[in-house]
Amino acid sequence: MTTATRQAPHHRTLTCYTDYKCRRPECVERYNAWGRERGRAITAGTWQPLRDAEPIRQHLLTLHAAGITIHRVAKLTGMPYRSIRSFTQHDYGNTAPRRRRVTHEVAEKILAINLEEHTPGHVNPIGSQRRIQALAAIGWPSIYVARAAGIHPSNRTTIFSRPTMRASTAQRIAAAYDELRHKKPERNGIRPVSVKRAKKRAADRRWPPPQYWDEVGAIDDEYFTPEYGVTKREIVAQNANEVMRFSGLDRQAAAERLGVSKAYIDHAFRDHPQYAVEVAA
Template identity: 70%
Template sequence: MNTQVRKEAPNHDKLTCYTDYKCRLPKCVDRYNAWGRDRERAIANGTWQPLLDAEPVRRHLLRLHAEGITIYRVAALTGLTYKAVRGFTQHDYGNAAPRRYRVTREVAAKILAINTEDHTPGLVHPIGSERRFQALVTIGWPTIHVARRAGIHPSNRTSIFQASRMKATTAQRIAATYDEMRHQRPARHGVSATSIKRAKQQAADRRWPPPKYWDEVGAIDDEHFEPMYRVTRREIVAQDAHWLMTTNGLNKEAAAQRLCVDKSYIDHAFRQHPQYAPRAAA
């Protein structure tokens, strides 16, 4: 089993998987090579036009929104990030990034293919909204303040994440609130120093990733992505050794050999992370 902490691609259906995450799965390599061949042919024929005017995409998104299909819903249907889709209708809150005026053919085709007849406003997975709440806590925002800004009753600020699905409109409100609050200082909005310290400590104790982490990995809405924020190699070894010993029936020496570490390393890993130590560890 692989015990190294590395940056995994949040998906395997885009060119960024190959170019940005150095993924070399056969299907990803084939996709990249096919794109390269198409590009070379188009250049030779004088038809290469990688970017298009994004105005049709912007107008289509506004029409969809008017019909009740939110930007968050479009992102879920197309596999694009919320931030990427939102960029066609408005600038990035708190940053200098302007509205997007150019778009690739692939992205334009995905968005323009959505219509109100086939896709009605629906429910989405709550993981992205929950992670946004948690990320704001890491920079000192108590969840009660986040809930109020997002138009959510404070008493519901945790229960809404316990269901398997939530309203797409609620998810979009939370995403918009996150984009605003992440660039604001809690102290300037009436949050006491004690509350800020308590919020940051809560996030640190639970190892919640901050906004910068999600900016880097780009998978805040991916329910299948497991964040590795502040997870050490020793903890990963403890997890893997636990799995080998409890699932495969290996003893500690055999598990160490499988993980290419010394038995003493597993001993240290279990001492630091006793929650993974099997009760009858050999």
């Protein structure tokens, strides 16, 4: 399983030195060169460290409308997802407002993304699937999400059964998600029984709510496996299962390998029998 971790320094930007305290010689030299250039510009009266972020926001909105998601932009630029998102949205896990100023370096990276070069006709549906599921977790039945996205309700199931989907459809679902996630379904015409049913279905299937995806920043990442609602005991059961099957260890040896007691593994297997195993086959 994949867990959410802080993105490592890229050794290509100043944040490597300033935020991560990297002291590779090439990173130190990059920072020193920037400092020298800054000093010369200040002396000459030409120092302009920041620029207006509005052109960046408009470019991101254009890319998004064409099916190039914020996560995709983050991959193309090598920047963190939340940094890119801050140009178009408030940081909902925080109180930070939408970004208004930006460094020249960041601006150039984002503006360098060419629409024609990267626009997909079809995209992986995982982001749309997760958005529909996240809205269900806060009470929005999928039929209402489909209507808000301009999709015929009878077609919403195909999003979960086909390997790809139209980028334009994915964009409409993303727009509906951004709109509905901040509204209470009960206050917008959804019957309480429907809200309760949607939430229960999401809870039974461990569908993360929008707040979870805000935190991990990987809603469009097909290689990310969410661990929302997964307990430590279940993780131990999964790990013990793998260790015992692939290493041929018994429960006692597996417990020592994992740093827990044999009793803990016994309890983990009891609570999650789908992972229970005695020895490797």
